[in-house]
Structures are given as C-alpha cells and as structure tokens.
Amino acid sequence: MNDILNFEISEILVAFILLIAFLLFVLMKIVKKYFVERQFSYRHQQYYSLLEIVIWIIFTIWALKTILEESIYYTVIVIVIFLSLAIWITWFVVKDFIAGLVFKFNDNYQKGQFIEVNDIKGYIEEMNYLTLDLISETGETIKIPYSKIQGNIHKKSILDKSTIQYKFELQIPKNYSFEKAKGEIKKAILLTPGVDLKKEPIIKIIKIDESFQIIEIVAFILNNKTIDLLLSNIESIEKNTLLLNK
Numbered sequence: 001m002n003d004i005l006n007f008e009i010s011e012i013l014v015a016f017i018l019l020i021a022f023l024l025f026v027l028m029k030i031v032k033k034y035f036v037e038r039q040f041s042y043r044h045q046q047y048y049s050l051l052e053i054v055i056w057i058i059f060t061i062w063a064l065k066t067i068l069e070e071s072i073y074y075t076v077i078v079i080v081i082f083l084s085l086a087i088w089i090t091w092f093v094v095k096d097f098i099a100g101l102v103f104k105f106n107d108n109y110q111k112g113q114f115i116e117v118n119d120i121k122g123y124i125e126e127m128n129y130l131t132l133d134l135i136s137e138t139g140e141t142i143k144i145p146y147s148k149i150q151g152n153i154h155k156k157s158i159l160d161k162s163t164i165q166y167k168f169e170l171q172i173p174k175n176y177s178f179e180k181a182k183g184e185i186k187k188a189i190l191l192t193p194g195v196d197l198k199k200e201p202i203i204k205i206i207k208i209d210e211s212f213q214i215i216e217i218v219a220f221i222l223n224n225k226t227i228d229l230l231l232s233n234i235e236s237i238e239k240n241t242l243l244l245n246k
Contacts, residue, residue, distance in 0.1 A: 010067075017063045024059060028052055057081070096130040099146035103132070111165065114199065117149055123202050123218075135202045163196050166219045166227055170234070171212040178205060178213060188233040189219050194226030 036048045061078060068074035103109070104127060113124045115134065122134030122142055131143040172181050182203045189201045199220040207214040219230060 013067060017066065021059065021063070024055070028055070057085070093130065096145045096147045099150045100127070100129060100132075103127075103146050103149060117144060120144060123199075125202075135204055140204070163199070164221050164224065166221050166230070168217055168219075168231075169206070170215045170217060172215065174208060174211055174213055176213070178215075181213075181215065185215070185217060185234065189217075189230060192219075192226060192230045192233050194222050194229065196220040196222055 032048060032052075040048070060081065064074050064077055068077075109115070109124060109127065111124050111126070115121065115124055115132075120134070120142060122136040124132065125135045125141065126133040131145055132149065134142040134144065136142055170185070172178075185203055186201055189195055190197060201220070202216075202218040204216055205213050206216045221227065221230065
C-alpha cells in the first residue's frame with residue numbers, strides 16, 4: 001500500500017514536459033493563424049480545432065505515462081479522462097438531439113422557410129438530427145445546434161402548403177462576379193409571374209472548377225406552370241451573363 005501512495009516525481013521531468021506543452025501550444029497557434037485560417041474555409045477550420053483536441057489528449061496521456069511511469073495513478077487518471085470525454089460527448093450529442101425533437105414537433109417548420117434566431121437569419125436548408133442548416137442571404141450555409149435555438153426568441157415566415165420549391169443549377173464563368181450574377185438572377189426570378197414574392201430565392205455557389213462557378217438556385221413558385229416562364233426569364237439574360245446551365 002505504501003508503494004502505491006508514496007512515489008517520487010522528478011521536478012526536472014515535470015518542467016521539461018511543461019516546456020514541451022508550451023512549445024506545442026505556440027506551434028499550434030502559429031499553424032492556425034498563419035496557415036489554417038488563410039488556406040481553409042471556416043468549415044474546415046473546425047476540423048483543425050478537433051485535431052487540436054486529439055493532440056492534447058494524446059500529449060496528456062503521454063505526459064502522465066512519463067511522469068507516473070507504472071504507478072496505479074496513471075491507470076486511474078487515464079480511465080477518468082476517457083470516462084469524462086465519453087460523458088461530455090454523450091451529453092453534447094443527446095442535448096442537441098432532444099432539443100431537435102422539441103424544435104421539430106413544437107411547430108410546423110418546413111424546408112425553405114425563412115427563420116431568424118437572435119441575429120442569425122436565413123432559409124431552412126436541412127433539419128438534421130443535431131443541427132438546423134440555414135442558407136444565409138449571402139449564400140453561406142450556417143449550422144446551428146438545436147440546443148442554441150431552444151430558449152431563444154426566433155421567428156419564421158409563413159410557408160403556404162401551395163408554395164413549391166423549384167431547384168436548378170446554372171454555371172457562370174469563374175471570373176464573373178458572383179454578386180452581380182446573383183443580383184441578375186434574383187431580379188429575373190422576382191419579375192416572373194407566379195413566383196412567391198414573400199420568399200426571396202436562395203442562390204449559392206456549390207462548386208468552382210477551373211473555368212466555371214456552379215450556382216444552385218431555389219425559387220419559390222405557386223404552381224408548376226411558372227417553371228417554363230421562369231427559365232425563359234433566366235434565358236433572356238444568357239447572352240450577357242451566360243447564366244443558363246445547358
């Protein structure tokens with residue numbers, strides 16, 4: 001028992017590990033600031049944050065192994081770390097899942113509906129198990145955990161059952177201004193008879209290759225007869241913008 005309770009820890013070894021931890025912290029901050037934030041989108045930067053967590057977990061286990069060696073405390077602490085992580089991850093998932101169920105059954109939310117949660121607003125793209133995906137007016141996809149919605153004031157537009165979502169794609173030259181193209185597409189859609197004017201079309205870039213930008217458009221129409229007229233209006237500006245995806 002005394003062997004378990006009494007063990008020596010090298011102060012030099014602890015100082016060495018703390019130095020490595022400090023250097024590792026600085027290195028990850030430099031990589032994040034001067035590489036990750038400049039080279040990757042915000043969505044991919046989140047994967048780097050996850051990588052940082054994994055690195056720190058591995059480092060912590062190595063540090064404990066190095067300091068405590070074969071002590072029983074090493075096994076106990078590692079078990080506590082993994083149990084804490086398991087509980088934290090489970091709670092993180094469960095709370096968003098339950099909040100999602102409450103959100104979906106609390107009111108009749110529909111895809112394409114405009115919703116505003118505090119200062120975040122956009123059109124509902126998907127209602128996933130853990131997050132509500134919105135498309136902002138700038139075409140960005142915003143993922144909101146359901147737990148962040150519950151308890152906050154949020155408002156939505158009325159989406160009539162008669163409203164139809166019509167989705168199609170266009171391509172424009174890579175060097176053509178997306179904002180200009182978006183403005184012309186939006187104008188062409190809203191000037192089309194039979195379009196629901198209460199709901200702005202959703203326009204976003206879904207792919208960029210060597211020559212073109214592929215744009216996804218969701219228009220809200222009142223009947224299927226509007227489709228031909230809608231495409232006709234889009235086609236009318238093809239000569240100047242090359243917006244129609246053939």
